[in-house]
Amino acid sequence: MSVSAFLRAMLTTLRQSWAGLRQWPASDVAPLVLFIVFALIPVFAGTGAEIYLLSLFTRVMIFAIAALALDLIVGYGALVSFGHAAFVGLGAYAVGILASHGISEILLALPLAIVVAGLFAFATGLVCLRTKGVYFIMITLAFGQMAFFTASSLAPYGGDDGLTIRARDTLLGFAILKNDRALYYAVFACLLGAYLLCRAIVGSRFGRVLRGARENPIRMASIGFEVFRYQLIAYVISGALAGLSGFLLANATSFVSPAYMSWQRSGELIIMVVFGGLGTLYGAIIGTAAFLLTEEWLSGLTEHWKVIFGPLLVLVVVFARGGLVGSAAKLAHWLGDDPVGRGKESAAAIQADILRRAQALRTLASGHSARLRPLMHTCCNGAGRAARRLRDEIAGLSSQLTRRFRGG
Amino acid sequence: MVEPVLHLENLRKNFGGLVVTDDVTFDVAPLELHAVIGPNGAGKTTLINQISGQIPCDAGQILFAGQDVTLLPVHSRAALGLARTFQITSVLPGFSALENVALAVQARSGTSLHFFGRADTEAALNDAAMAALADVDLADRAHVAAGHLSHGEKRALELAIALAMQPKLLLLDEPMAGAGREEAERLVAVLRRLKGRLPMVLVEHDMTAVFALADRISVLIYGRILASGAPDVVRKDPRVIAAYLGDEME
Numbered sequence: 001m002s003v004s005a006f007l008r009a010m011l012t013t014l015r016q017s018w019a020g021l022r023q024w025p026a027s028d029v030a031p032l033v034l035f036i037v038f039a040l041i042p043v044f045a046g047t048g049a050e051i052y053l054l055s056l057f058t059r060v061m062i063f064a065i066a067a068l069a070l071d072l073i074v075g076y077g078a079l080v081s082f083g084h085a086a087f088v089g090l091g092a093y094a095v096g097i098l099a100s101h102g103i104s105e106i107l108l109a110l111p112l113a114i115v116v117a118g119l120f121a122f123a124t125g126l127v128c129l130r131t132k133g134v135y136f137i138m139i140t141l142a143f144g145q146m147a148f149f150t151a152s153s154l155a156p157y158g159g160d161d162g163l164t165i166r167a168r169d170t171l172l173g174f175a176i177l178k179n180d181r182a183l184y185y186a187v188f189a190c191l192l193g194a195y196l197l198c199r200a201i202v203g204s205r206f207g208r209v210l211r212g213a214r215e216n217p218i219r220m221a222s223i224g225f226e227v228f229r230y231q232l233i234a235y236v237i238s239g240a241l242a243g244l245s246g247f248l249l250a251n252a253t254s255f256v257s258p259a260y261m262s263w264q265r266s267g268e269l270i271i272m273v274v275f276g277g278l279g280t281l282y283g284a285i286i287g288t289a290a291f292l293l294t295e296e297w298l299s300g301l302t303e304h305w306k307v308i309f310g311p312l313l314v315l316v317v318v319f320a321r322g323g324l325v326g327s328a329a330k331l332a333h334w335l336g337d338d339p340v341g342r343g344k345e346s347a348a349a350i351q352a353d354i355l356r357r358a359q360a361l362r363t364l365a366s367g368h369s370a371r372l373r374p375l376m377h378t379c380c381n382g383a384g385r386a387a388r389r390l391r392d393e394i395a396g397l398s399s400q401l402t403r404r405f406r407g408g
Numbered sequence: 409m410v411e412p413v414l415h416l417e418n419l420r421k422n423f424g425g426l427v428v429t430d431d432v433t434f435d436v437a438p439l440e441l442h443a444v445i446g447p448n449g450a451g452k453t454t455l456i457n458q459i460s461g462q463i464p465c466d467a468g469q470i471l472f473a474g475q476d477v478t479l480l481p482v483h484s485r486a487a488l489g490l491a492r493t494f495q496i497t498s499v500l501p502g503f504s505a506l507e508n509v510a511l512a513v514q515a516r517s518g519t520s521l522h523f524f525g526r527a528d529t530e531a532a533l534n535d536a537a538m539a540a541l542a543d544v545d546l547a548d549r550a551h552v553a554a555g556h557l558s559h560g561e562k563r564a565l566e567l568a569i570a571l572a573m574q575p576k577l578l579l580l581d582e583p584m585a586g587a588g589r590e591e592a593e594r595l596v597a598v599l600r601r602l603k604g605r606l607p608m609v610l611v612e613h614d615m616t617a618v619f620a621l622a623d624r625i626s627v628l629i630y631g632r633i634l635a636s637g638a639p640d641v642v643r644k645d646p647r648v649i650a651a652y653l654g655d656e657m658e
Contacts, residue, residue: 205514205522205530212511215500222460222498223573224486224515233521 026329031195031282038188042181054180055252056296060289061184061191062248067272067284068191069241072198073234074270075279076207078214079129082137083144084269087117087239089151089261091246096163096256100156106169106176110247117243118236120147125235129228144266151258162257169251177251187248191285194241198281201237210234275316277325286324351394354387411474412437413577413607414459419468421454421631428454430631432468436577436607441599443610443622447652451631452611453495456581459609460492461485473576486515489576493566493583495611501555505546505565508554509537512572540572541565544598560591567598578608584617596620619643627652 038061045053066088073079091113098109124143131139157163168177177183201207212220213227220227250256259265268291276287294312298305320327412435421429428451436442444452457463459470461482470478477485500508510533514520517532527533541547544564549557554565563583570578583599584592596617602608603621612618618625619639626636627648634652635645642648 200524203526203528204524205520205527207523208507208511208514208527209520212500212503215502216498218462219498219500219569220511221482222462222486222492222494223512223569224483225520226481226483230520 026325026332027280027282030325030328031285034282034285035188035192035195038191042184051180054184056292058180058184058187058252060292061187062245062252063269063272063292064285064288065191065194065245065248066242066269067276067288068194068198068281069238069245070269071273071278071281071284072201072241073231073238074273075281075284076202076214077210077231077234079231079235080137080270081128081140081235081238082263082266082270083124083140083142083147084238084242085263085265086144086147086261087121087242088246088249088265089147089256089258090117090120091243092250092256092260093151093157093163093246094243095169095247095250096165097157099165099167099169100163104165104167104169106171109169110244113247114240114243117246118240121236121239122232125232125239129231129235141263141266144261144263148258148261148263151261158257160258162255162259165250165254165256168254183252187252190244190248194244195281195285198241201234202281206230206233271313275313275323277323280325283323283325290324351387351391354383354390358383358387410438412471413440413473414609415471416459417469417471419455419458419470420466421451421458421463422466428631429458429465432628432631432633434626434633434636436609437624439604439607440623441603441608441610441621443612443618443625444628445612445615445618445625445652446628446634450628452628453581454631455628456492456579456609456611460490460579486573489573490579491570491573491575491577492579493563493570493581495581495585497559497562497566499554499562499565499569501553503554504551505541505554505557505561505568506534506537506550508565509540509568509572510534512569513537513540516573537568537572540568543571543602544568545594558591560587560594563587563591563595564598567595571602575606578602578606580608580610580612582611582613584612584614592617 038057041057042054066084069087070081070084073081094113094116095109098104098112103109124140128136128139128143151157152160168175168183170176177186202211209220209225209227209230212225213231217227246260249260272287272291273284274287275291276285277283295305295309298308302308316323322329414434414436416432416434419429419432419434420427430451432455434442444455446452454463458465459472461477461480461484465478468478469476472485472488472490475488477488477490480488500511503511507528510527510530513533513536514527517536538547538550541550544567546561546564546568549561554562557565567580567583580599583595587595592614599608599610599617599621610618610621622639624637625639625642627634627642627645629651635642635648637645
């Protein structure tokens with residue numbers, strides 16, 4: 001076998017496997033790969049750097065839950081919340097305050113974290129969701145800051161300095177989160193659950209209404225949907241999920257502080273979602289991982305890592321519209337582009353069109369008077385012949401094209 | 409007399425000092441196609457917006473299907489069976505034509521507080537949506553994104569969305585506006601098919617379409633109803649000719 005033939009066979013195989021891979025949509029493959037990687041991290045992490053890698057990825061997954069929650073309302077509802085860190089903080093404070101009173105039961109702390117965050121979302125959502133666009137951003141920011149300053153002034157619970165938690169929460173007295181690996185897999189399970197939940201919501205009847213309201217709220221009202229109601233429910237679900245992330249964060253760090261609720265944190269969450277790609281859910285997870293890992297890497301290089309990180313973010317937003325997921329899709333499209341196939345497709349369409357028109361002409365002719373009929377038939381036969389000639393020519397051209405591209 | 413589907417009683421609306429709806433009393437009988445015509449700025453679209461609830465009324469009363477809806481919000485009126493199309497096309501551009509209509513079916517069939525189970529494979533929704541698309545000759549474009557449809561197709565899609573709501577009354581705000589000759593003829597054919605199936609209020613500038621379709625015509629000028637009656641009566645009314653038809657009909 002000659003070298004060129006071998007190379008050609010290689011190329012064909014590559015193309016075929018690429019085409020095979022493309023049978024599955026990216027929205028199924030990407031999250032699958034992501035979760036497999038997350039599941040294997042503790043296995044890959046040997047013994048030396050294990051603690052470091054485990055805690056880093058625990059953090060990534062915890063923030064990914066918050067980013068998912070944010071993507072649900074920003075990506076699918078066009079509700080840009082600039083106060084989402086408040087929900088995370090509330091969840092964390094639920095754990096911290098309970099712990100400071102000696103209560104560290106998961107069955108109490110977890111529901112409390114979720115319910116408190118959800119209630120805060122409900123109460124603030126009633127006000128925020130009356131506004132649109134920039135006003136919505138500003139008012140969610142305002143509520144976020146209110147939560148931040150309230151936490152800062154909680155003198156019995158550490159005030160500005162925050163609150164150290166002595167031990168992780170327990171389940172009915174069993175310290176199931178004590179082991180770092182156990183905590184890692186607990187967080188993993190929560191992220192998987194949150195992802196599947198959001199994915200179900202987005203495709204459901206409810207999600208369709210939410211997406212519809214993003215597209216055109218006036219149209220939605222005039223077919224009978226009270227948009228506000230659906231947006232409020234989505235906002236509460238999103239807040240509650242962020243509360244779950246706060247519960248996990250407090251347990252992972254054994255520490256709670258007002259900084260969890262700062263507006264910078266809310267901004268970071270938005271950046272994570274935009275970085276990964278809005279409205280894809282798994283993009284939020286990818287964005288969080290990319291954000292936190294880049295931050296980790298750069299801060300290891302230099303003390304002034306923010307000087308590099310800032311412009312990097314600007315570049316991503318300017319040049320990679322649609323975030324990392326959008327750029328990957330563009331790349332895949334470019335790789336999978338098949339000009340010959342496209343040419344053949346349009347040639348077939350043209351051919352079908354000509355034949356259809358000729359047939360229509362013939363039908364028309366048969367309906368006419370006997371005197372006109374022979375003339376019409378001559379015309380039709382001419383058209384039919386022309387169509388056939390054109391079809392043959394197109395077929396010849398496309399096979400030439402195929403030979404040139406495929407080198408056959 | 410049969411009870412009208414829609415009854416407006418002394419409806420008023422001012423924009424600042426400008427009276428746009430001036431004491432309008434108007435009704436639509438069951439299965440009637442009632443056209444509203446008038447020059448630009450006569451307040452036709454404002455009237456439609458008041459009926460559908462986009463614009464609140466300053467005074468007067470709107471009775472729909474025997475119920476006072478004057479103070480109800482848009483979505484409640486829609487839920488009662490009041491459907492409309494917009495003068496400037498209003499669809500969900502990122503949704504397929506089918507999904508646009510399926511959403512309207514969803515609005516009237518069961519709760520939308522389903523968080524699990526895919527909506528896009530619900531046969532009941534899709535079948536009813538396909539039927540509505542077929543009603544406006546759009547079935548073969550069902551899977552095209554609404555944003556990629558031609559102008560005339562978007563107008564037809566709006567009609568399909570309204571039909572899918574199985575409304576008790578259909579408000580059509582200049583459905584032919586911006587449509588080409590051929591598209592306008594297709595829309596007239598569609599409306600002619602729908603006529604007799606449900607009552608409609610048609611605001612339109614295309615006089616050929618109006619006189620071909622309407623059972624009754626009301627002429628609106630400066631927010632007032634100048635004349636109201638059968639097409640032949642309105643066509644010959646000297647006041648209407650002087651005020652409006654004169655410049656358009658030969």
